[in-house]
Amino acid sequence: MDSQPGLPRCYRHPETETGISCVRCDRPICPHCMVSASVGFQCPDCVRGGSGTGHAPDANQPRTLAGGRIAADERFVTKIVIAINLMLFVAVQAVGDRLVDDLALIGYAFLPTGELVGVADGEWYRLLTSAFLHQEIPHFLFNMLGLWVIGGIVEPELGRIRYTALILLSGLSGSALAYLLSPQNQFSLGASGIVFGLIGAWVVLARRRRHDMRPVALFVALSLLLTFTRPGISWEAHIGGLVGGALVTYALVHAPKARRSLVQYTACGLVLLLDLGIVLFRSAALA
Structure with missing residues (x-):
């Protein structure tokens, strides 16, 4: 059997392989970045842009490793x-x-x-x-x-x-x-x-x-x-x-x-x- 190619890497954490992609933009996202949507998962950028999922905003707000809010300008x-x-x-x-x-x-x-x-x-x-x-x-x-x-x-x-x-x-x-x-x-x-x-x-x-x-x-x-x-x-x-x-x-x-x-x-x-x-x-x- 031919070997399978490696999984795609999260667009925000290139060191992390993932099999999940955003349902809106189709970019690969790791478990740290994915936000639950009504169907599948969305990336932080799409959530920040307005997902219209109907979930409570604070519940779906993506968080950093330390629990802070993810910002558009990371510097x-x-x-x-x-x-x-x-x-x-x-x-x-x-x-x-x-x-x-x-x-x-x-x-x-x-x-x-x-x-x-x-x-x-x-x-x-x-x-x-x-x-x-x-x-x-x-x-x-x-x-x-x-x-x-x-x-x-x-x-x-x-x-x-x-x-x-x-x-x-x-x-x-x-x-x-x-x-x-x-x-x-x-x-x-x-x-x-x-x-x-x-x-x-x-x-x-x-x-x-x-x-x-x-x-x-x-x-x-x-x-x-x-x-x-x-x-x-x-x-x-x-x-x-x-x-x-x-x-x-x-x-x-x-x-x-x-x-x-x-x-x-x-x-x-x-x-x-x-x-x-x-x-x-x-x-x-x-x-």
């Missing part, structure tokens, strides 16, 4: 984050070092007079502003490429709200660890903590999807190698973002459906409290 938040970074980068080029001095993270920071400055002096906003701030073109371009590529993988799996929480908590976790461990008066800036948070999220998602982990592990290993071998890199921000992003994403995609929102909100709150606890501990030690 919407990623584009906004890149735009914020771009605006700050242009502002730094126009204004100069003065803006960097005002917004960058300063770990273990003292003036020559012994006076505390930065986060230790109550400027907590630096924990987040530093995560969107760049001064050099190569640094900016490298981080924006990472945001675009890895964000394009992670955002569709989480949905906009959960992905936004991941971005903010990854940046904050990177800043918190940098604040805790950085040498005296060392500046820390850049979206690397966010990018490494997305890398941590990608690892969790790949395991959850049971993908081949070898390419992911190789990418993580190379990223860590660059972190610890290139001079002038804030490895603290990278590791903090990586761990924070992985913890948040694990809670988002493994939360039981019956208590999904409660578990997800609680996990994000605990990561936030951990970051704030690190900052308070460090500030108290400097006082």
Whole structure:
């Protein structure tokens, strides 16, 4: 008997084979994407365009792996984050070092007079502003490429709200660890903590999807190698973002459906409290 050709692959998840197709557009869809219709199944795009099936809209609303709503633009938040970074980068080029001095993270920071400055002096906003701030073109371009590529993988799996929480908590976790461990008066800036948070999220998602982990592990290993071998890199921000992003994403995609929102909100709150606890501990030690 001749061997049968492989099954078609889902148009939204090319790694997944499926024998189901949308009854409206006939595109192949996997179990994660298919939405019940009066006859057969429809794809998320056709449902979003209006299916007229007569089912309750919320019951048929397609969901991401983490339970978020599937959006038409799967990089919407990623584009906004890149735009914020771009605006700050242009502002730094126009204004100069003065803006960097005002917004960058300063770990273990003292003036020559012994006076505390930065986060230790109550400027907590630096924990987040530093995560969107760049001064050099190569640094900016490298981080924006990472945001675009890895964000394009992670955002569709989480949905906009959960992905936004991941971005903010990854940046904050990177800043918190940098604040805790950085040498005296060392500046820390850049979206690397966010990018490494997305890398941590990608690892969790790949395991959850049971993908081949070898390419992911190789990418993580190379990223860590660059972190610890290139001079002038804030490895603290990278590791903090990586761990924070992985913890948040694990809670988002493994939360039981019956208590999904409660578990997800609680996990994000605990990561936030951990970051704030690190900052308070460090500030108290400097006082």
